[in-house]
Amino acid sequence: MWQKEERVTMKEYKTGYSVQELYSDTYVIIDKGVGQGSVRMYLLVGSKKALLIDSGHGLLNLKEIIATITDKEVVCVCTHGHVDHALGARQFDTSYLHSKDFDVFKIHSSDGFIDDMAIKGLMMAPMKRTRENPNYLARVEKMKEPHYLLPQALDDIEVFDLGGRTVTWRATPGHTQGSVILVDENNHVAFDSDTAAPGAWLFLPESSPLEDYKKVLEDYLVFIQEQGITHRYAGHTGKALSARNLQQLISCVDTAMAKREKGIKVKTLFGAARIVFAGGSLLFCGR
Numbered sequence: 001m002w003q004k005e006e007r008v009t010m011k012e013y014k015t016g017y018s019v020q021e022l023y024s025d026t027y028v029i030i031d032k033g034v035g036q037g038s039v040r041m042y043l044l045v046g047s048k049k050a051l052l053i054d055s056g057h058g059l060l061n062l063k064e065i066i067a068t069i070t071d072k073e074v075v076c077v078c079t080h081g082h083v084d085h086a087l088g089a090r091q092f093d094t095s096y097l098h099s100k101d102f103d104v105f106k107i108h109s110s111d112g113f114i115d116d117m118a119i120k121g122l123m124m125a126p127m128k129r130t131r132e133n134p135n136y137l138a139r140v141e142k143m144k145e146p147h148y149l150l151p152q153a154l155d156d157i158e159v160f161d162l163g164g165r166t167v168t169w170r171a172t173p174g175h176t177q178g179s180v181i182l183v184d185e186n187n188h189v190a191f192d193s194d195t196a197a198p199g200a201w202l203f204l205p206e207s208s209p210l211e212d213y214k215k216v217l218e219d220y221l222v223f224i225q226e227q228g229i230t231h232r233y234a235g236h237t238g239k240a241l242s243a244r245n246l247q248q249l250i251s252c253v254d255t256a257m258a259k260r261e262k263g264i265k266v267k268t269l270f271g272a273a274r275i276v277f278a279g280g281s282l283l284f285c286g287r
Contacts (some may be wrong), residue, residue, distance in 0.1 A: 017060050019069070022233070023187065024036030025165070027069055030238075031056035031084075036064060037122070039084045040235055042191050044184055045070045046162025052076045053096070053182050053191045054235060058143055062091050075160060077169070078151060079193035080179040081105030083117065085235060089151050097151040098171065101178025104206050109147045114140060120269045154180065172196070172220055174213040176206045182218070183229070190224060190232045196246050197234035203273035203286040210285060214253045221246050253277025260287050 016032035025045040032038050033056070042053040043066060050072040055062060066074055075094045078086040087109055089095040097105060107113055114163030118140040119131060156234040169180045181192035194200060202213055224232070224243055232241040248280045255262065255278035258284055263274030263285070273284045 006026065014089060017065065019065065023189075026184070026187070026189075027235070028238075029056075029060075029062070029065060031060055031088075033057050033059070033084065037041075037084070040183070040233070040238070041088075042070060042233060043074075044165065044167060045072060045088060046165035048072065048161070050074045051160055051162055051167055051182075052092070054079055054085045054193060057084050058087030058090065058145070059139065060088065061067065062088050076151075077154065077160070077180075077182060078105075079181065079191070079235070080176045080197070081108060082110040082176065082194070083113065083143075085193060086151070087147075090147050095151040096154040096157060098178035098180055099153040099155050100173070101151075101176050101206075102150055104176055104178065104256040105150060111144050114143050122270075123266070123268050156253060165275065169221075170223065172216050174208045174216045175195025175201055176204070177208070183227070186232050188228050190229050191240075192220075192232050196220060196232070196249055197237060197241065198249060198281045199236075199284065200249065201273075201284045203268075203284055204270050207286075210253055210257045214250060214257070217246060217250050221250065245281070248279045248281040252276060252281040252283045253285075255279065256283055256285050 020028050027043040029041045029043060030038055031041065039056050041056055042079045044051045050070050052074055055076055055078060070183055074092060076089050076092040078089055078095065078097045081097055086097060086105050092183050119125065121180035154169065167182055169182050169184060172181050172192065173178050175194045179195050180192050183190050183196055196217055202210065221243060234241060256276040263276040265272060265274050273286060276283045276285060
């Protein structure tokens with residue numbers, strides 16, 4: 001039913017996507033994001049409305065894609081304000097982001113940040129022939145299209161009633177201070193984007209100290225166990241995650257705190273980081 005928008009090749013740097021049905025009335029839209037990594041958005045459809053969780057790099061015509069799935073009104077909620085999760089929010093009449101990430105969103109949607117990302121990359125710089133490729137440059141310019149108003153503040157919204165289906169959210173500061181997870185209560189599924197995936201980034205200026213992050217993860221673990229959440233879906237991996245994966249990440253955080261010199265040191269657009277492998281998981285963190 002759904003096809004790739006365009007064939008993606010590293011030579012042409014064309015925007016591409018795919019759509020898959022995860023479970024009943026729930027879909028994942030994968031923004032291929034050539035050059036900066038792919039990202040996953042999730043569409044939950046009720047009898048009255050649809051909810052889009054995250055909005056990608058802003059490269060895809062999301063309204064057009066969603067129209068092949070449903071004709072319901074779409075509300076967009078961004079789990080945090082980073083460029084690869086929130087730039088597409090401008091396409092929707094109604095979008096939300098926690099106010100603690102408004103400043104992050106302003107930075108990540110700025111022309112200067114996007115230009116830096118295109119030149120330096122998020123984790124490593126693209127090759128010179130990539131940076132000089134006209135199709136790659138056109139892609140970068142598309143990301144800089146006008147962003148208009150900020151998304152509305154999610155803070156005072158308690159529940160999204162989609163019609164026969166309710167979605168709630170929970171604050172999970174760590175990756176960013178405004179990070180949230182969304183819960184499909186009817187199906188006991190959580191969508192936690194970059195909050196608690198293996199390889200979580202915790203070295204950014206907007207990230208929490210390891211000690212604070214560990215407490216958030218521990219509280220989240222108790223929450224999913226009490227709520228009977230069986231599946232978690234993240235922003236950059238197709239595999240459903242579980243409570244066990246979360247326990248492994250907590251163990252990795254323990255190691256990162258106990259051994260501050262442990263890890264592989266790397267340089268990124270955001271500064272220095274160390275990669276810690278432990279407990280069956282890995283973490284990008286600072287000291």
